[in-house]
Amino acid sequence: MSQRSFLPVVLAAGLGTRMRSDLPKVMHPIGHLPLVGHVLKTLKESDASSAAVVVGPQMEALEKLVDSLMPGASCHVQKDRLGTAHAALAARDALEREFDDVLVLFGDTPLVTVDAILKVRTELASGADVAVLGFETSTPFGYGRLLTHSGKLLAIREEKDASEEERLITLCNSGIMGFSGKVALSLLDAIGNENANGEYYLTDAPQIANERGLKVVAVVGDEEEVQGINTRAQLAQCEAVFQRRKRSEVLDQGVTLQAPDTVFFAHDTVIEPDVTIEPNVVFGPGVIVESGAVIRAFSHLEGAHVGTGATVGPYARLRPGARLGVTSHVGNFVEIKNASIGEGAKVNHLSYIGDADVGDKTNIGAGTITCNYDGFGKHRTEIGPGSFVGSNSTLVAPVSLGQGVYVAAGSVVTDSVSDNALAIGRGRQVEKAGRAEELRQRFKAAKEARVKKG
Ligand code: UD1
Ligand code: CA
Secondary structure, rough: OOOOOOOEEEEEOOOOHOOOOOOOOHHHHEEEEEEEHEEEHHHHOOOOOEEEEEEEEOHHHHHHHHHHOOOOEEEEEEOOOOOHHHHOOHHHHOOOOOOOOEEEEEEEOOOOHHHHHHHHHHHHHOOOOOEEEEEOOOOOOOOOOEEEEEEEEEEEEEEEHOHHHOOOOOOOEEEEEEEEOOHHHHHOOOOOOOOOOOOOOHHHHHHHHHHHHOOOEEEEEEEHHHHOOOOOHHHHHHHHHHHHHHHHHHHHHHOEEHHHHHHHHOOOEEOOOEEEEEOOOOOOOOEEEOOOOOOOOOOEEEOOEEEEEEEEEOOOOEEOOOOEEOOEEEEEEEEEEEEEEOOEEEEEEEOEEEEEEEOOOOOEEEOEEOOEEOOOEEEEEEEOOOEEEEEOOOOOOOOEEEOOOOOOOOEHHHHEEEOOOOOOOOOOOOOOOHHHHHHHHHHHHHHHHHHHHH
């Protein structure tokens, strides 16, 4: 297939009004990646190095995303949204370059697989001029129906234009349509807008191609791969499919998920073999977990790197820039942000460690807080290796603690601490003999006076 030149045209200009959103439809995420991003990722895996992406006016964020995911892609603006054929024609200058295969895909169909793309291209390679990817569904409402006759694709009928009889057809248009590059532009140019919506329908192409005596075929894919998203409910369904796929991929790679259905991944989550993930764990974008690590229940991780054999949670929160060293421990109700935790270091209970570097084998006591923010800027806390920070200490950044340091429990540390020193930053304890009994008597008498008074 690689010897045939290939132009994917991704239609992404539609606003998707049924989403009831200020965000363009294709920018809604599943697995923390916008829908259109999934399409581009799959295209890259099917050896496309470029694509023509049709965007709407003022969709700068979309153009940026395209540029970051596929630098070879070009964006084409469709000013008025007059339908899918009109959208494809916005990429006219790319289409004029007569690629062997032109494949139109929709940016709102994120679960499309490399296999599905290959199926359509295989038809083009074996002589089809137009190849449409269809699917069987028990809920065809809203989709274009494929009108076939003894294995031939005659035409596609949109829901609104279909007769009652045609609406009973369960073989539907996925939106993925392949064209021989030689005929693509002339077919698209021949499409009119005489239909219930007054739009230029890409789906008119098969019938026009048949009228010209070209070879038009339908291939059948899996419903799950081609589900289009027009509503929030469909967005949620696609998210569920994405999560299911990702879970089985992770399991196949040698990861233990104790309750797979309760673990949620991002599109780019990397989990090495022999990691164990307990129930109810959520991965935001940008997480890498190295082998042998254990992520315990109810933890939330994003932008974090967890080293080999480390333990996280239960109930831990790792925020962007958290880097956990080999065999380190981050325990319950601990939040780590933009901080490195050294090899074998422990932050086990109720702490916030932000903008900090914690040395190897250092122990951070329960309730320790780095005060990294003064209302205007962020400041760093450095803690050397082999140190011990007593419970409930407050480290006011910028501050630097050397190696082998002891910090007495309950200290407020505002000045740097030298290697092997003990820092105590708290009021001295005083003892008043017999004073407790005196207080008890006083409080008791006050209460009795109140009761008497009524
Ligand atoms: C389309 C198909 C339908 C198919 C279904 C599959 C047409 C006419 N209909 O219907 O046969 O079963 O997809 O999901 O093709 N877009 C633009 N500019 C436009 C209009 C649309 O860029 O002017 C883009 C949208 O952003 C979207 C895609 O094209 O990514 C599909 O448009 P949408 O309006 O969702 O089409 P459907 O009604 O779902
Ligand atoms: Ca759609």
